[in-house]
Amino acid sequence: MDRMNLNLVVGDTPIRNEAVSVYRARAALRAALEGPRRDRRTIGLVPTMGFLHEGHLSLLRAARAECDLVVMSLFVNPAQFGPGEDLDRYPRDEERDLWLAGDAGADVVYAPPVAEVYPDGFATAVAVSGQLTEVLDGDPARRSPAHFRGVTTVVAKLFNLVGPDVAYFGQKDAQQAAVIRRMAADLDFPVRIEVLPIVREADGLAMSSRNAYLEPADRERAVALSRALITVEREARSATLQAGLEAGRHELAAAGIEPEYLEARDAERLDPVAELGDRPVLVALATQIGAARLIDNVLIQP
Ligand code: AMP
Secondary structure, three states: OOOOOOOOOEEOOOOOOOOOOOEEEEHHHHHHHHHHOOOOEEEEEEEEOOOOOOOHHHHHHHHHOOOEEEEEEEOOOHHHOOOOOOOOOOOOOOOHHHHHHHHOOOOEEEEEOOHOOOOOOOOOOOOOOOHHHHOOOHHHOOOOOHHHHHHHHHHHHHHHHHHEEEEEEEEEHHHHHHHHHHHHHHHOOOOOEEOOOOOOOOOOOOOOOHHHHHOOHHHOOHHHHHHHHHHHHHHHHOOOOHHHHHHHHHHHHHHHOOOOOOEEEEEEOOEEEOOOOOEEEEEEEEEEEOEEEEEEEEEEOO
């Protein structure tokens, strides 16, 4: 079945009873988008791996406000998971996702099986080379450039399939956003890339599907991530960037957290920066907390 209409209530939240069209096949999706494209309706694309939270919904709402047709992809992309990562246990709840997506304004959801995206014989990759994919999460000792190759390959395929006027990404994955901007520019994709702010829980924890892995005690400890980043920014502005990073490390250590990295880099090029200057600085952090590998960041504007 390619198209379905659904009815659901999630918790106490009244869910708008609107139809969202779900496509599993590339050909069906392409066919469905032909009419809107011919009519010059603008298309917004929100790529996701599902298990939606307010971060995803903020992207959908922005797309709804700016575009005539909102397409969300829902695909846990095996190509961006390394060996030993959490592909098999990545949280999934498609029915709930379809409802939340429809409620936030999605018209179309593309939720293909793996074989539809990577059929037998698939042999192509799209990769951004150099520093953008080699530092932070791209460090070979961490997720490595292969992670970003998986991301850019699937996003390039989505851009070709959907032909969006605007594609929406979250600042939560700041490095991913920088890599995708580079890819879109380098390959002349006629798409505007919008990167929207991080949506956080009330206590500051950045929303993430992976927060579902956190046991209650780890969930409490995880608040230290956003606190440390606030500290870094405050100290960087009032003293020096180095003092800020030092204070941030202290804050993490006090919560028993040893970061994989806590680094300050140029927000666009990702080269290391030693002090605040006239360009935005990204302070990015990754750490394992209990069963979850979490990332967070703050963008320090000049
Ligand atoms: P994912 O499903 O984790 O691949 O995320 C899909 C999109 O949602 C990506 O562009 C993410 O950067 C974005 N996103 C994830 N978490 C958040 C958040 N807390 N705030 C804003 N955007 C987010």
